Amino acid sequence: MTTVAYQGEQGSNSATAARALYPDAGELPCTGFEQALDAVTFGAADVAVIPVDNSAAGRVADVHHLLPESGLFIVAEHFLAIRFDLMGVPGASLDQVECVRSHVHALGQCRKILREGGWRTLVSDDTAGSAREVAELGDPRHAALAPPAAAPLYGLQVLRPEVEDDPDNTTRFVVLARAAAPWPDAGAPTVTSLFFCVRNIPSALYKALGGFASNGVNLTKIESYQMGAGLSPSRFYVEIEGHPDQPGVALALQELGFFSTEVRVLGVYPAHPHRLAGGCG
Known part of the structure; x- marks a missing residue:
């Protein structure tokens, strides 16, 4: 299993x-x-x-x-x-709520109802954990912002469903x-994730990414991060639409390697239907 x-x-x-x-x-x-x-x-x-x-x-x-x-x-x-319900102990009402608990991201994604209620907030390590904490407290003054599955799991009552600010959240x-999966067929919609470290030369990032533009490869994500202290070159996490065996992607990766000290492919995997439906740019 x-x-x-x-x-x-x-x-x-x-x-x-x-x-x-x-x-x-x-x-x-x-x-x-x-x-x-x-x-x-x-x-x-x-x-x-x-x-x-x-x-x-x-x-x-x-x-x-x-x-x-x-x-x-x-x-x-x-x-x-992502859906969040506002939930409390059985028998509680919205009028009794004084404090709402949840993960910091959930609190940030449900600002409208928090402003409407004027409640104090407390940050929990996890959304479902906040529901558990409310159940353990047994206090109608405390409520949790948690996924719908948490209410029956911890014996809580939903005070208001679907309180997330964005219905498309x-x-x-x-x-x-531990091991890479077999790559999808090169003709199937594919995402390739990789990271690279640019050489310490002028315009290295511009030159490293130029191959994606010149070969018509859509780069959907780029994240930079620093490893260690000092002036060491930045590392970059990148996701592209395409398969390494496609000619344009192969040429772009080859050019990326010219201006990088390290390039590592982290995964080549099928694009999710949500992405194909236009839900992700």
């Missing part, structure tokens, strides 16, 4: 994504992203399902720093519509494994 690691508790969005991808798998909830990746690295889990960015909140902090150093490979992607997850 496959074991799936994810950050957060049961009832979290990560747990929902993991079950959508691997409905019959065993689950390994982890306290942090690094612990979830380590679970795969050291064999406690077969794959990890990790959020990388959200349509409202942007990239998930730390994940892009951890991916290249983990030694793991991206084998799939998944897009999950979506989080993209990637699946990480």
Whole structure:
């Protein structure tokens, strides 16, 4: 049986994504992203399902720093519509609520109802964890912003459903494994993820990326991050629409290598239907 690691508790969005991808798998909830990746690295889990960015909140902090150093490979992607319910203990009412708990990202994605209620907020480590905390408190003055699955799991009552600011709120997850998956057919819609470190020369980044433009390769994401202190060259995480065996992509990667000290492909995997439907630029 496959074991799936994810950050957060049961009832979290990560747990929902993991079950959508691997409905019959065993689950390994982890306290942090690094612990979830380590679970795969050291064999406690077969794959990890990790959020990388959200349509409202942007990239998930730390994940892009951890991916290249983990030694793991991206084998799939998944897009999950994000829904938050405001929930409290059984018998509670909105009039009784004084404090709302949730993960910092969830609080930021539900600003409208928080302003409307004028409630004090407390940051929890996880959205589902905030629901558990409210259930343990048993106090009608405390409520949680959590995924719908958390209410029945922790015996809470939904005070108001679907309170997210953006009805199109979506989080993209990637699946990480110890070994790279077989590449899709070169003619199928494909995403290639890689990271590179530019050479320490003038206009290195401009020259490194020039091959993508000149060969008509669509670059959908670029994230920069610094490794260590000082003036060491930046590293970049990049995602492109295309397959390394396609002539244009092959030429672009060859040109990238001319102006980089390191290029590492982290994954070549099928594009998710959400991306193909125009939900992701």
